[in-house]
Every structure is written in structure tokens, then in C-alpha cells.
Amino acid sequence: MTSADKTRPGRLITLEGGEGVGKSTNIAFVVEWLQQRGHEVVSTREPGGTPRAEQMRELLLDPQGSEPLDADAELLLVFAARAQHVAQKIMPALQRGALVVCDRFIDATYAYQGVGRGIETSRIAALEQWVLGDLRPDLTLLLDMSEQVARQRVLSRGAVLDRFEDQEGDFFRAVREGYLTRAHSEPQRFAVLDAALPLEDVQQHIAEVLEQRMQQWGLE
Ligand code: Z5A
Secondary structure: OOOOEOOEOOEEEEEEOOOOOOHHHHHHHHHHHHHHOOOOEEEEEOOOOOHHHHHHHHHHHOOOOOOOOOHHHHHHHHHHHHHHHHHHHHHHHHHOOOEEEEEOOHHHHHHHHHHHOOOOHHHHHHHHHHHHOOOOOOEEEEEEOOHHHHHHHHHHOOOOOOOOOOOOHHHHHHHHHHHHHHHHHOOOOEEEEEOOOOHHHHHHHHHHHHHHHHHHOOOO
């Protein structure tokens, strides 16, 4: 069973990829594209998405303090925020038939905490089953590009780096590999897009994927 059943007729669309690949830029495009076709769209993000889950996000990203955040504590915080987000925002929206567009979701956990931090997949899968039950994204747009070029985009913003952005290059290479492995194992759900192309080309590809999926879902 996916989110597209009688009890939750909406659809869950997620955007994934490493830092700086253009998720925030393109989520706005996806939301507008869907709204122009008359759909109710709920735009959200992880970690976060509700006031309490956003507080947990702050704990996760905060680079301050001398005490390191334990990898298990990080994983559990990610899922605590997700439990709150799913219960308070995502499920109610899917139940009333909305299209939920989420900047990062479960695949980020497998890529960052799993491949990046080295936590066993079986432990993540157990938490996934507990927190999500049978809820999975209906479509995942994976924005993929070289981690070095993406890093330049992030650094050129000039903002203070958060706990994740402050990692070494190897971490981001591992995260990228983690995402690509998941995409290859679920080609029906994932659309992998070349995020290094000019923005208008990336968005044209996104529009083509959305067009095809909306037809497939009978929502055009
Ligand atoms: N995390 C986790 O560990 N486990 C989990 O389960 C979840 C998350 C859900 C916060 O995520 C952190 O949480 C994340 C993993 C962890 N950390 N990292 N890294 P986030 O999504 O808030 O953080 P982020 O990936 O660092 O977001 P970002 O830096 O804002 O990147 P983005 O949204 O993908 O990129 P952007 O802001 O849209 O674009 C970056 C710049 O590039 C910007 O100036 C754009 O104008 C420009 N851009 C975008 N597209 C193009 C193209 N095509 N050409 C040229 N320039 C472009």
C-alpha cells in the first residue's frame, strides 16, 4: 500500500540530494507547477515542517558547543522530528487528498545517517517501519551533481556552515553514493536529474517527470 489509497488519497513527492544541489530552489518550481494545475499543495521540509519538529531541526544543525552529537542521538532525533511531522502535517494533508512536496525525507536518513555516518541499514529500517508504517514517497526527485561543485554553491552563499555542511569532502561523496544506490534499487519511484545543468534545463526535466507522473496517477 502507498500513500495513494482510499484512506490517504494524496501523493507524497520528495526532493533529495546533497547540500547545495538546488532542492530549495526547485521545490518552489514544483509547488507552483502543481498549483497552476489546480491542486492543493502542501510544501514542507525535513528535518522540521512543524513548530516542534523545527525545534528538533535546530538541535540537529547547531554547530555550536563543545559536546559532539552522538550518531545514534542524531538518528533518533531525525526520527523524532519525522514522527511529529508525519503525524501533525503530512498524514492529515494526504488524508484530505493534498499533494505534499517535501524537501528531504526518509532517503536522506539512509544517505546521511546510514552511508555517511555508517549506521547499520537494519537499524534505520526498523525505525522507518515504526515511524512511517507503510507510508513511502510516491515520487522522489533526486538532484544529483558532483559534491565539489555543489560545495562551491554553498560556500558562495557566505553563511555560517551548519553541523552537516561543516563535514569533510569524503562524507559528501559517501552521501552522494548512498543516494544513487537507493535510486538504482527503486527506479520506479526515483527520477534522477542532472543538477549541474542550467536551472531552466533542470526545471524542464522536472516538469517532464511531473507531467508523466500526474498522468500515471490520473491527476492531470
Ligand atoms: N539530514 C539528515 O542528516 N538526515 C535526514 O534524514 C534529513 C536531513 C531529512 C539540513 O538539510 C541537513 O539535514 C542536511 C542533511 C540533514 N545537511 N546537509 N548538508 P537542508 O536541506 O536544510 O540542507 P542543505 O542540503 O544544506 O540545503 P541547501 O544548502 O539550502 O541546499 P539546496 O536547497 O539543495 O540548494 P539551494 O539553496 O536551492 O541552491 C544552492 C545555490 O545554488 C543557490 O544559490 C541557488 O541559487 C544555486 N542554484 C540552484 N540550482 C542551480 C543551477 N541549476 N545552476 C546554478 N546555480 C544553481
